[in-house]
Amino acid sequence: MRILGLDYGDRKIGVAVSDAFGWTAQGLEVIVRTSEEKVLKRLETIVKDHEVEAIVLGLPKNMNGTVGPRGEISISFAETLRQSLGLPVHLWDERLSTVSAERTLLEADVSRKKRRQVVDKMAATIILQTYLDYQSRR
Template identity: 65%
Template sequence: MRRMGLDYGDKTIGVAVSDELGWTAQGVETIRRTTQERDFGRLRELVEAYSVSEIVVGLPKNMNNTIGPRGEICIEFAKQVEEILQLPVHLWDERLTTASAQRTLLEADVSRKKRKQVIDKMAAALILQNFMDSKIAR
């Protein structure tokens, strides 16, 4: 069972997929958002190409565990994903995943330009990996 992780942003959607056993997550691509039709068309292509059976969308919560405006936008996006792609969608607390991805890339001495190109798919991979790890831990 393959899962897809999504990091939904204002300008991009970071995409990651799991291996077939559901143990590891790999960043696949960053979709530059344009129109809803094009964005969901690309997501559908990736779902089919990787035989994805469920999707995890990052939910940015505030540090006090409340959901702010950005979180509300992600919840609405998750509902659209579920409706349009007809797959189960899980929301996963993504607090600090982008910061963690940024720190990892800085420690690896990745250039600013390169970081900008990969940060969203790396954040999606962290969201998906954390979700999968929580399932194994149970």
């Protein structure tokens, strides 16, 4: 069962997909948000092409665990995905996923320009991988 991981940002959406066994996450692409219609159409294509059966959407929480305005936007987007794609959408705590992605890219000595291009995809990969790891331990 393949699972799609999403890092939903103001301007970009990082996309990752699991392998068929649900063991590992691989970064797929970054979708630039121009309109919700185009985003949903692209996600629908990805879901079909990769035979995705579920979606994990990063839920940005405050450090104290509460959900702020950004989290509310993600919750709303999760509902839009459920209705549009007809798939289960799991909200997953994404605190520090982008920070972790940035740190990994810095340690790999990736240039600032390239980091900007891949950080969202890498954050989606981290979100999805932590979800997969959690599921495998259950």
